[in-house]
Amino acid sequence: MATPTESRLLDATTAPFNDESLLLDKxxxxxxxxxxxxxxxxxxxxxxxxxVLKVQCLFCVHFGREILQPEKRLREATKNIKYWRPPYRAELYHKHHQRQHLTLYTTYERLAHREKLAFFSPENVARLRQTAAAGQGHKQTLIKAPTSAATWKQLFEVPLPYNLHSLVDMYSAQATSAAPLDTRTQALCMIAMLLAQPQANAALLEMQLVAAIASEVPRSDILHLIFTAAPVVGMPAMLAALEVAHKVFNTPESDEEEAGDGSETPTDLQV
Structure with missing residues (x-):
């Protein structure tokens, strides 16, 4: 006579196979x-x-990781290329890009389909990397001018509803909130993030300005943001940003669609 344990084992081996759980797993x-x-x-x-058993981050491959904060952990992570393995989820890509490629990714998100196709092309990658390398190699003074906040206020006594710090704070808060910003504020936040970089990239700034104009952001708001960034980024960088804005504002619409094709070599916005 079978023991209770043997009976349970016998029932398990003779019971009909139920593949419902297997189908759910599949x-x-x-x-x-x-x-x-x-x-x-x-x-x-x-x-x-x-x-697919492995997915690679193209931002890591071509541009490395951004150092958004001076923690040692982030400094050590800049040399690594991010890979994902199953399960693949969109939120995992988004989280990595927000933490490690914020400047490039926020610009990339707003590009048109055709511009995204060309973003990682060898020509465009070389263009962006050359621009960044040139900014790290030396500093160039575009013009000698007073850069203190007190002096700047004497030159332009204007209200600051969309100054650099408030926009960066708004964007950082939005990244952890479910409520999205309106289109105008979102575009200005993107521009503010680029202006706040230690070595602002003229190519990325130009692409973001084109996207802002396409989103019907008033040019006066863009100029006001650049003006009020001077106490933070300095007069030379502010003037260089104005040059990029002037170029974008005076580019015919037919030419704006071709922006970012690598036909010109931009210069960094340097102090």
Whole structure:
């Protein structure tokens, strides 16, 4: 006579096979598989043919990681390339880009489909990397001018509803909030983030200004933001940003669509 333990084992081996749980697992895995449209949407690249077992971050490959804060952990992470393995989820890409590629990713998100296709092209990558390298190699004084906040207030006594610090704070708060900013404020936040960089990239600033104009952000708001950034970034950088804005404002619409094609070599906004 079989013992209770043997009876349970016998029942388990003779019971009909129920594949419902297996099907659910397979459905879950299918939902977590790599989606080809994410390549362009998030700037990532699958490392093999389907089924994809590994996905690579193209921002890490071509530009490295940004150091947004001086913590040692972030400094050590700048040399690593990010890879993802199953399950693949859009929020994981977004979280990584927000933490490690904020400046480039916020610009990339607002690009048109055709501009995203060209963003990681060898010509455009070389253009952006050359611009960044030139800014790190030396500093160039564009013009000698007083840069203190007190002197600047004497030159332009204007209200500061959209100054640099408030916009950066608004964008940082929005990143952790479910409520999105309105289109106008979002565009100004993007520009403020670029202006606040120690070595502002003229190519990225130009692309962001074009996107802001396309979103019908008033040019007066853009100019006001650049003007009021002077006490933070300095007069030379502010004047260089105005030159980029002047170029964008005076570019015909037919030419704006071709912006970012690598036909010109921009210069960094340097102090």
């Amino acid at each position: 459905k879950g895995k299918r939902k977590a598989q790599f989606r080809p449209e994410h390549s362009l949407q998030f700037g990532v690249r699958p490392m093999s043919d389907p089924p």
